[in-house]
Amino acid sequence: MAGRAAEPEVIWARPERTGRGPRPAYTRADIAAAAVRIADAEGLDAVSMRRVAAELGCGTMSLYNYVPRKEDLYELMVDAAGGEHELWEPGGDWRADMLRVAHQSRALMHRHPWLPRLMSPVYGFSPNALRYLEHCLACLDPLPAPYGTKLELIAMLNGIVTTYVTNELATAERTRSLPWSQEQENAMRIAYLGGRIATGEYPRMAAAFAQDAGPIDLEAVFERALGRMLDGFEPRR
Amino acid sequence: MAGRAAEPEVIWARPERTGRGPRPAYTRADIAAAAVRIADAEGLDAVSMRRVAAELGCGTMSLYNYVPRKEDLYELMVDAAGGEHELWEPGGDWRADMLRVAHQSRALMHRHPWLPRLMSPVYGFSPNALRYLEHCLACLDPLPAPYGTKLELIAMLNGIVTTYVTNELATAERTRSLPWSQEQENAMRIAYLGGRIATGEYPRMAAAFAQDAGPIDLEAVFERALGRMLDGFEPRR
DNA sequence: TGACTACTACGTACGCTGTACTTAGTGAGG
DNA sequence: CCTCACTAAGTACAGCGTACGTAGTAGTCA
Numbered sequence: 001m002a003g004r005a006a007e008p009e010v011i012w013a014r015p016e017r018t019g020r021g022p023r024p025a026y027t028r029a030d031i032a033a034a035a036v037r038i039a040d041a042e043g044l045d046a047v048s049m050r051r052v053a054a055e056l057g058c059g060t061m062s063l064y065n066y067v068p069r070k071e072d073l074y075e076l077m078v079d080a081a082g083g084e085h086e087l088w089e090p091g092g093d094w095r096a097d098m099l100r101v102a103h104q105s106r107a108l109m110h111r112h113p114w115l116p117r118l119m120s121p122v123y124g125f126s127p128n129a130l131r132y133l134e135h136c137l138a139c140l141d142p143l144p145a146p147y148g149t150k151l152e153l154i155a156m157l158n159g160i161v162t163t164y165v166t167n168e169l170a171t172a173e174r175t176r177s178l179p180w181s182q183e184q185e186n187a188m189r190i191a192y193l194g195g196r197i198a199t200g201e202y203p204r205m206a207a208a209f210a211q212d213a214g215p216i217d218l219e220a221v222f223e224r225a226l227g228r229m230l231d232g233f234e235p236r237r
Numbered sequence: 238m239a240g241r242a243a244e245p246e247v248i249w250a251r252p253e254r255t256g257r258g259p260r261p262a263y264t265r266a267d268i269a270a271a272a273v274r275i276a277d278a279e280g281l282d283a284v285s286m287r288r289v290a291a292e293l294g295c296g297t298m299s300l301y302n303y304v305p306r307k308e309d310l311y312e313l314m315v316d317a318a319g320g321e322h323e324l325w326e327p328g329g330d331w332r333a334d335m336l337r338v339a340h341q342s343r344a345l346m347h348r349h350p351w352l353p354r355l356m357s358p359v360y361g362f363s364p365n366a367l368r369y370l371e372h373c374l375a376c377l378d379p380l381p382a383p384y385g386t387k388l389e390l391i392a393m394l395n396g397i398v399t400t401y402v403t404n405e406l407a408t409a410e411r412t413r414s415l416p417w418s419q420e421q422e423n424a425m426r427i428a429y430l431g432g433r434i435a436t437g438e439y440p441r442m443a444a445a446f447a448q449d450a451g452p453i454d455l456e457a458v459f460e461r462a463l464g465r466m467l468d469g470f471e472p473r474r
Numbered sequence: 475t476g477a478c479t480a481c482t483a484c485g486t487a488c489g490c491t492g493t494a495c496t497t498a499g500t501g502a503g504g
Numbered sequence: 505c506c507t508c509a510c511t512a513a514g515t516a517c518a519g520c521g522t523a524c525g526t527a528g529t530a531g532t533c534a
Contacts, residue, residue, distance in 0.1 A: 013429050021510030048491065049291055060511040061493080070492065072316035117357075120403055125430065130439060137441035139478045146454075147445035150472035155404075156397075156462055189362075192250050196367055205367065216385075225393055228296035230464025258481025259529045286519065296484040297520080307521065 011072040012126055024066065026056055031066055032080035035073055036112065044114035049073070074118050075126060081112050082128035087135040094232055097139035098153070102161050102166075102226055110164040112157045119158075144235050153233050160229055164222045171218065248309040249363055261303065263293055268303055269317035272310055273349065280349035286310070311355050312363060318349050318366035324372045327379075334376035335390070339398050339463055346402040353403045356395075378399055381472050390470050396467055401459045408455065 016028055034055040039047050049070060054059045067073045086103060094208050109115045132152065138148045190209075197206045254267055272291040276284050286307060290297045304310045322341060327334050346352045370391065377387045427446075434443045 010429070020502060020508085022502095022512090024511070038522075049493080050491080061514070062512050065511060091379075108404055120354075120407065125426075125433075127433075130433060131489095134439045134442055137445065141441075147448045151445060152458060152461065156465070159397065159400035160393075164398060167392075170357065179428065188250075192247070193362065196362075196364075202371045204378075204384075205371055208374065208388060211384045213486075221389060224389065228393070228469025229466060231469045253530055255481075257479080259483085259531095261482070286522080287520080290484095297523095298485075299483050301522075437498060 009164070012077055024060065025062075025065065028066065028076055029080070031056065031063070031073070032076040035083055036080050036198070037150050039077065040112060044117060047073070047077075047114075079126035079128045080113065080131055081108060081115055082126065084108055084111075085128070085132050085135075087131065088138045090135075092142055094140050094143045098136070098157060099138060099226060100229060101139060102157055105158070105161045106165050106222065109161070110169070113169050116162050116169065119144070119162055143233070151166045151176050153230075155179070157226070160225055164218075164225060168218050168222075240372070248305070248312055262295065262299075265303065265305065265313055266317070266383075268293065268300070268310070269313040272314050276314065276351045277349060281354060284310070284314075284351075290431070295380060297405075302309070315352065315355050316353055316363035316365045318345060319363065319369055320343055321348075322365070322369050323371075327376045329379055331377050335373070335394060335464060335467060336357070337371060338376060339394055342391075342395070342398045343402055343459065346398070350413045353399050353406065354400055363386065380470070386426050386470070390467075393466055399461055405455050411422050 007111065017024065031052065035047050035052050038051055038055055049063055050060045052073065056063070064074075076173060085108065088100075088159045135155045136157075137147070142155065143150065143153075145153075193205075193209065197209065210225065254261065268289065272284050272289050275288055275292055286300055287297045288311065290300045293300070300310075304313065322345065325337075330370045373394075374384070374387060377390065380387065380390075382390075430442075430446065433439065434446065
């Protein structure tokens, strides 16, 4: 994290092929597809340079001819997933179009649960990220606002989608991976929280848990969050 | 990530001391402080079990008596940082109080840049997380809304703070770690983006970059995002 | 009091990681 | 044809999380 100095270039700036020497055995798309296949099937932690090389059928170190650092492999993966975004002709209702964008991003992240973890550097300017950004701007054409505001809207939307899907995935993961049932998990959680609450130090949390104990509809929560966020950009305020 | 079955308990459920056998040489606070010290000084990647044990002055495997998994060490760190939150008596203006909460969280994350990366499991119910949550609810007492809505507000606020600070930190890291100056970095970025834009595939991005080329005030962006989000919870809508 | 036993402490070892470095082979440009 | 940038791959190293086994310690109970 600290002492890297040699090659700070972003991978999209270097050409995939220079024309000299033997032609490469694999394309970036091949490599990204292999990594995505592994991550989808076995989780992001299973994506190692050795494992991807094995999946491709080449030596481990050969991979470094295509991908100078592992971080760049991640960038390839994010770009490949971004390529699955379906881009349509905007219909003139920016709110509806942005909601559709958000739901599609959410579906994409549920299909590739490793995606949110790799999205922290927000803007990598990969080819598909540029296409996505341009499409969002096209959806926002009907909104009377400067481009700066539109970019802020897009950033905020992406942030909310990432945040909420991360939460959804963590919840699902907990539910699935534990050897107990969902009820046992909830019972244990309530027992622990109940013990803390019983101290009387947290009267409002006690009231909150007494008020609604039913299971929460995460999709509805997501929908409400989106709506509230988009409200903040309505021009007639 | 898949096959863990033995000890799924959360660390806060197990008592720090049972009373039997020799008394432990360190407290959880000691361990958390050591890990935080390392993370602050050398980055999160420098926090390894060996390194923390060395910082404490004990053998590597002794640490596992206190912290069953490394993930639990992370929980200790997040809780320790959360303890730095200053909790005040709410003043009756929930909007002002929540803004203050957000700015304090932001400052906390800037002081401990590793914090956002460890916050993905959103709610760990650590002692200080409970105190923080209760305090937020107290700030929201004047807001006429059910507790479910208030919890959604708090979650959304935390998500936005984390998202934006992550972005700020990534930007700062790029600026600092590269061997070139900020201008060179910008020039290179603009050269690359300019090349992509020159293809004519991204007319709106071209317009956006033509419209405002000045440096962006990240704090102002953060402030606007917060304001828009809180607008969505105003009762008089 | 002594025996028991839960607990702390910690060294060794295993399988895994990213990747620096080295060597050999290939094929297009001058 | 020669040259040299490029691909391919093997070896090696430092570091990681942690399973396992052993030795010592101190509260608890007969």
